[in-house]
Amino acid sequence: MHEADLLRSFGIDPAVLDPAPPWTPCGSAAIERLRGRFPCLGCDAPSTVADTVTAAGLGRRWVDLCMPCLIAATPRSGAQAPLEDTLGVLRDAAREVGVALTVVTDGA
Ligand SMILES: [Zn+2]
Structure with missing residues (x-):
């Protein structure tokens, strides 16, 4: 996460x-x-967690966080697989372990 985004x-x-x-x-x-x-x-x-940021005109500053707040502030971006690919992995896993799988979607 960009430091400015973390502070914001x-x-x-x-x-x-x-x-x-x-x-x-x-x-x-x-x-x-x-x-x-x-x-x-x-x-x-x-x-x-004791992290630091470098703030313009201020230099390095401590950013003290607990783990839940660090996780909440960490962006979860990156390439996402198409839904059908994800469902295919789930179907394969369910088939492999012999579990019945029913996928219910909201139609969105
Ligand atoms: Zn916290």
């Missing part, structure tokens, strides 16, 4: 984020950050 998805002004140090090998600064038990920017739960 949480409605966060990068100016309010804590300054982060320069990149460190093996993420040692991030590990240390996690020990601080900072609240998730999305929901205030204890963060489990």
